Amino acid sequence: MPVIDLRSDTVTLPTPAMREAVFRAELGDDVFREDPTINRLEQMTAERVGKESALLVASGTMGNIVSVLTHCARSEEAILGDCSHIFLNEAGGMSALGGIFPHTIPNRPDGTMAVEQIEAAIRADNIHFPKTRLICLENTHNRCYGAPLTPEYTDAVAALAKRHGLLLHLDGARIFNAAVALGVDVRELTRGCDSLNVCLSKGLAAPVGSVICGSRNFIARARRIRKMLGGGMRQAGIIAAAGIVALQEMVDRLTEDHANARRLAEGIAIIPGLATEPDRVKTNILYIDLVDRRFSDEEFMARLEKKGVRLSHPGPARFRMLTHYGIGRAEIDMALTALHEVMQG
Numbered sequence: 001m002p003v004i005d006l007r008s009d010t011v012t013l014p015t016p017a018m019r020e021a022v023f024r025a026e027l028g029d030d031v032f033r034e035d036p037t038i039n040r041l042e043q044m045t046a047e048r049v050g051k052e053s054a055l056l057v058a059s060g061t062m063g064n065i066v067s068v069l070t071h072c073a074r075s076e077e078a079i080l081g082d083c084s085h086i087f088l089n090e091a092g093g094m095s096a097l098g099g100i101f102p103h104t105i106p107n108r109p110d111g112t113m114a115v116e117q118i119e120a121a122i123r124a125d126n127i128h129f130p131k132t133r134l135i136c137l138e139n140t141h142n143r144c145y146g147a148p149l150t151p152e153y154t155d156a157v158a159a160l161a162k163r164h165g166l167l168l169h170l171d172g173a174r175i176f177n178a179a180v181a182l183g184v185d186v187r188e189l190t191r192g193c194d195s196l197n198v199c200l201s202k203g204l205a206a207p208v209g210s211v212i213c214g215s216r217n218f219i220a221r222a223r224r225i226r227k228m229l230g231g232g233m234r235q236a237g238i239i240a241a242a243g244i245v246a247l248q249e250m251v252d253r254l255t256e257d258h259a260n261a262r263r264l265a266e267g268i269a270i271i272p273g274l275a276t277e278p279d280r281v282k283t284n285i286l287y288i289d290l291v292d293r294r295f296s297d298e299e300f301m302a303r304l305e306k307k308g309v310r311l312s313h314p315g316p317a318r319f320r321m322l323t324h325y326g327i328g329r330a331e332i333d334m335a336l337t338a339l340h341e342v343m344q345g
């Protein structure tokens with residue numbers, strides 16, 4: 001029986017073109033900056049998102065922590081959403097590794113934080129307070145149904161940061177999903193930020209890797225932090241080769257994932273005992289609530305697993321599904337059938 005794995009878009013396997021590119025990749029020692037494939041990926045990514053320079057890192061988590069450690073010194077403060085991945089899912093890296101203080105603002109359902117609330121959170125110059133240094137945004141917003149943040153919103157936060165002499169980091173793990181969903185050039189979503197993290201190993205289906213982008217000066221400093229964290233990866237052109245294919249061939253098809261997620265949500269909305277909000281689905285992420293408490297969460301997941309459907313379990317009676325490369329319309333319909341059957345008992 002085929003497994004329909006909707007736990008995450010990180011489960012994607014590399015495409016045949018990626019495997020071929022990995023096989024043929026020209027390699028060198030990247031700590032000496034001698035891996036031509038990495039150099040090419042970094043240059044390509046920087047150009048694509050409109051920044052001067054870029055740096056390959058092992059993961060999205062590493063991209064975020066390297067960026068935050070590059071921007072902030074110990075005892076400084078970063079303002080970020082209370083539902084952000086950096087705050088919830090990165091093992092508290094900013095405080096553990098950097099002595100950086102996270103100051104959270106509520107995320108609204110559309111993934112934004114109210115600009116007035118961000119402004120109110122910026123500390124006055126007073127010896128009792130940590131110094132605010134950084135604002136972090138997340139686009140698309142994972143916990144908020146994959147909501148894409150608009151250019152207008154990002155520009156407004158960037159303008160606020162500038163007015164207060166702060167820096168702006170964008171966790172753009174799924175920034176291409178946002179660009180495709182909004183029908184804008186990705187640079188419109190990145191122009192105001194000082195750094196961003198782009199993941200190659202989520203919807204773009206590369207096996208490993210993220211790229212952080214920013215000014216030449218930022219990337220030069222980030223390179224040292226990456227080394228300090230043990231992230232100098234030598235012949236990692238093996239990774240970069242698949243990343244190049246991801247950027248070249250896997251961005252436009254994200255529209256298919258978005259259409260499939262919407263179809264899935266619309267199908268789930270009419271299944272008795274389950275609840276979801278199809279109108280919130282703008283990209284490839286949706287959440288469902290198990291309203292019917294005949295089954296425990298574990299029982300629900302086990303019954304679906306038996307029918308070959310996997311989803312993730314971010315909280316009590318709440319589940320998450322992501323569409324991605326390898327999940328077509330047929331798989332969506334099979335998943336809906338499985339959900340119907342499970343709920344019919």
Ligand code: TLP
Nearest residue numbers: 008010059060061062085089142171173
């Ligand atoms: N998110 C993963 C899990 O950690 C939840 C997923 O399955 O969605 N930023 C955002 C917005 C992310 O969603 C993720 C991964 C990361 C950063 C971290 O990327 P990795 O997993 O490469 O460290």
